[in-house]
Amino acid sequence: MRFNDAILGVVLLIFGAAVVLHSRGFPGLPGQNYGPAFFPSIIGVALGLCGVILVVQGILTRREVGLVTLGEWASSPRHRGNFFIVILALLFYVLFSKPLGFIPTSLLITTVLMVRFGVRLLPAGLMAVASTLVIHTAFYKFLLVPLPWGILTQVAW
Amino acid sequence: MDAVATAFGLVFDPYVLAVIVFSALFGLFVGSIPGLTATMATALLVPVTFFMEPVPALAAIVTAVAMAIFAGDIPGALLRIPGTPASAAYVDEAYAMTRKGLAERALGTGLVCSALGGFFGTVVLVTSAPTLAEFALNFSSFEYFWLACLGLTCAAIISTESPIRGLVSLLIGLFIATIGIGIVSGHPRFTFGSIELLGGVSFIPAMIGMFAVSEVLRYTTTTVHLPDVSQTPIGNLFKGLWPILRRYKVNLLRGSIIGTAIGALPGAGADIAAWISFAVSKKFSREPEKYGTGHVEGLVDASAANNAGLSGAWVPAIVFGIPGDSITAIVIGVLYMKGMNPGPMVFINSPELIYAVFLTFFVANIALIPLGFLAIRSARQVLRISRNALMPIILMFCVVGSFAINNTVFGVTVMLVLGVLAYVMEENHFPVAPAILGIVLGPMLEDNFLTSMIKSDGRIVDFFERPIAGVLGVVTILVWLIPLVLTIRRRLKAA
Numbered sequence: 001m002r003f004n005d006a007i008l009g010v011v012l013l014i015f016g017a018a019v020v021l022h023s024r025g026f027p028g029l030p031g032q033n034y035g036p037a038f039f040p041s042i043i044g045v046a047l048g049l050c051g052v053i054l055v056v057q058g059i060l061t062r063r064e065v066g067l068v069t070l071g072e073w074a075s076s077p078r079h080r081g082n083f084f085i086v087i088l089a090l091l092f093y094v095l096f097s098k099p100l101g102f103i104p105t106s107l108l109i110t111t112v113l114m115v116r117f118g119v120r121l122l123p124a125g126l127m128a129v130a131s132t133l134v135i136h137t138a139f140y141k142f143l144l145v146p147l148p149w150g151i152l153t154q155v156a157w
Numbered sequence: 158m159d160a161v162a163t164a165f166g167l168v169f170d171p172y173v174l175a176v177i178v179f180s181a182l183f184g185l186f187v188g189s190i191p192g193l194t195a196t197m198a199t200a201l202l203v204p205v206t207f208f209m210e211p212v213p214a215l216a217a218i219v220t221a222v223a224m225a226i227f228a229g230d231i232p233g234a235l236l237r238i239p240g241t242p243a244s245a246a247y248v249d250e251a252y253a254m255t256r257k258g259l260a261e262r263a264l265g266t267g268l269v270c271s272a273l274g275g276f277f278g279t280v281v282l283v284t285s286a287p288t289l290a291e292f293a294l295n296f297s298s299f300e301y302f303w304l305a306c307l308g309l310t311c312a313a314i315i316s317t318e319s320p321i322r323g324l325v326s327l328l329i330g331l332f333i334a335t336i337g338i339g340i341v342s343g344h345p346r347f348t349f350g351s352i353e354l355l356g357g358v359s360f361i362p363a364m365i366g367m368f369a370v371s372e373v374l375r376y377t378t379t380t381v382h383l384p385d386v387s388q389t390p391i392g393n394l395f396k397g398l399w400p401i402l403r404r405y406k407v408n409l410l411r412g413s414i415i416g417t418a419i420g421a422l423p424g425a426g427a428d429i430a431a432w433i434s435f436a437v438s439k440k441f442s443r444e445p446e447k448y449g450t451g452h453v454e455g456l457v458d459a460s461a462a463n464n465a466g467l468s469g470a471w472v473p474a475i476v477f478g479i480p481g482d483s484i485t486a487i488v489i490g491v492l493y494m495k496g497m498n499p500g501p502m503v504f505i506n507s508p509e510l511i512y513a514v515f516l517t518f519f520v521a522n523i524a525l526i527p528l529g530f531l532a533i534r535s536a537r538q539v540l541r542i543s544r545n546a547l548m549p550i551i552l553m554f555c556v557v558g559s560f561a562i563n564n565t566v567f568g569v570t571v572m573l574v575l576g577v578l579a580y581v582m583e584e585n586h587f588p589v590a591p592a593i594l595g596i597v598l599g600p601m602l603e604d605n606f607l608t609s610m611i612k613s614d615g616r617i618v619d620f621f622e623r624p625i626a627g628v629l630g631v632v633t634i635l636v637w638l639i640p641l642v643l644t645i646r647r648r649l650k651a652a
Contacts, residue, residue, distance in 0.1 A: 001581070001584055002584055002585055002586075003585060008585060012325060019332065019347075022347065023346075026339075026342070026344055026346060027342075027344060029341070029342055032611060033610075033614075033615055034607055034610045034611060034615070035341075035342055036339035036341065036342035036344045036346060038607065038610075039335060039603045039606065039607065040332070040335045040346060040347075043328050043331050043332050043335065044332075046324075046328050047325065047328045047329075047332070050321055050324055050325045050328065053321055054321065054325075057321075079377070079378045079379075080378075082377035082378055083374060083377060083378050085377075086373060086374055086377055086552065087374075087573065087577065089552070090370075090552075090556065090569065090572075090573045090576075091573070093556055093566070093569055094566045094569050094570050094573070097566060097569075098566070102557075106553050106556075109549065109552070109553065110549040110550060110552075110553055113548070113549035113552065114545065114546050114549050117377065117545035117546075117548065117549070118545050119543060119545050119546050123546070124546065127546050127550070128549075131550040131553065132553070135550075135553055135554060135557055138205075139557050139561060143205070143208045143561065144208075145557070145560065145561040145564065146564055147557070147560070
């Protein structure tokens with residue numbers, strides 16, 4: 001999804017202004033002119049200036065570049081779906097990996113994504129089981145990362 | 158000399174050697190799969206190296222990257238799709254050779270020149286780094302401020318098509334670096350009450366998001382399909398190679414020199430090195446008309462250059478702590494996590510570590526020949542692996558890697574947010590590398606800047622008073638002004 005530079009410029013301008021305004025609330029260092037707000041304020045101002053330049057560029061080229069140019073994928077429902085399903089899968093992990101446990105969550109996510117991308121169900125399931133077990137063993141057993149067991153706590157190995 | 162002996166002991170340890178072999182295979186695999194870059198190989202490897210001692214951790218990264226950069230040539234020659242961006246410069250040439258039935262010559266030349274170029278870059282690294290480090294011992298916060306500025310400016314301006322977009326990317330990275338407890342003041346900034354953000358945006362989840370998750374997102378939304386692997390058999394790789402090397406020895410040397418120099422330039426890495434040396438090769442060739450028709454000459458230059466660039470990028474990274482490209486930016490992040498602050502002091506405090514890194518570079522470039530040979534042999538099987546099945550597995554690996562650093566799902570959230578950010582940025586032609594450099598160098602830049610400001614009581618003149626700081630400052634400002642002057646000149650000419 002491509003936006004016209006003017007839109008991006010406005011977003012950056014607002015963001016830069018917000019950074020500067022928010023930084024003004026930081027307490028200064030006693031006896032110093034340069035405190036925690038100094039550096040973020042410079043970044044905010046610079047982002048705002050870049051925003052202005054992009055707005056000008058965007059207005060100059062508005063004939064050639066539309067306000068929003070959708071990529072080829074956006075007109076294909078399948079690819080559009082792919083994009084959101086990956087994001088949903090990651091959100092699902094963030095929300096449910098603890099109660100469900102790593103193994104069930106990972107099995108579900110990998111199988112669903114593989115099937116969605118066009119792998120047949122049986123091979124997808126098998127590969128999901130294999131990859132989940134390999135990742136789990138590598139990180140849980142060897143690197144001692146406390147991946148959650150969730151509903152499998154009773155049978156944890 | 159003691160340090161060198163210790164370094165030998167550190168590297169030629171069964172565990173470290175096993176790590177090297179494993180990361181070599183991993184690098185070759187990732188590099189040969191189109192769409193998975195050498196940077197992604199590093200990003201995926203870092204969470205694992207997090208649990209290792211510094212020497213195996215660095216050895217893993219050095220080896221995997223060297224292998225991945227070469228392996229990018231394989232799908233380039235066989236499918237006309239570069240495995241990594243560093244192979245893009247000569248992918249048409251290599252594919253043209255394959256169509257003429259010379260696939261083995263294209264790949265064999267690529268392999269041997271990669272190893273030789275990498276070797277050359279390493280020699281330069283080994284000889285120049287200690288001398289530079291001695292010089293850098295006299296640097297104060299002013300010099301470091303300007304060095305960081307110069308590195309970041311080069312990354313944002315020189316290596317991107319649009320300086321303004323590079324600058325925005327850099328500023329986003331610098332902003333992300335300010336999140337958390339302020340280094341100078343101890344006041345929480347931009348945390349909005351979140352306890353998890355107090356420690357700042359963790360570097361590993363950020364990097365995995367920007368370099369791996371964004372790639373997965375791009376893959377899932379790509380409407381283009383991979384062509385089938387051409388069925389031409391691959392013959393003896395090393396047949397007829399010697400005459401090529403002898404005939405183009407100047408090209409080999411030139412590619413290596415250009416590659417090392419560009420790699421050492423902050424912000425420009427192996428891919429730019431390959432483009433430039435390919436162009437130089439064509440310009441100075443006695444038969445430029447043959448380029449594009451499957452002529453081996455340009456491959457010699459460019460394959461040597463991209464591998465030489467890898468070693469070159471380590472020079473500013475180890476000596477000053479200023480990364481030469483996004484891979485060394487990641488390495489610097491790893492060094493900080495291991496409690497080793499890159500910079501000249503490393504040469505004094507732990508020289509054996511530096512020598513161990515040098516040694517690994519040599520080992521990796523020597524191992525490249527046999528392992529690369531195997532990779533080419535098994536290329537057809539690797540290219541047949543379904544990327545539809547691979548991408549979900551990579552995604553799970555990213556998730557676990559981001560989780561493993563602090564053992565909270567907050568890392569996964571950071572990875573997701575920055576992954577989407579990087580994807581949107583790239584869709585809108587904003588380069589991502591400056592942002593990661595900003596995240597890594599942000600704290601150091603702010604620290605040196607504030608220290609210098611407080612020392613000089615806000616007088617800008619002091620930033621130029623010390624001779625080296627003055628030169629660096631003037632160079633940095635020139636780099637800022639050049640694009641401006643060029644734009645104005647272009648406007649004037651057009652008018």
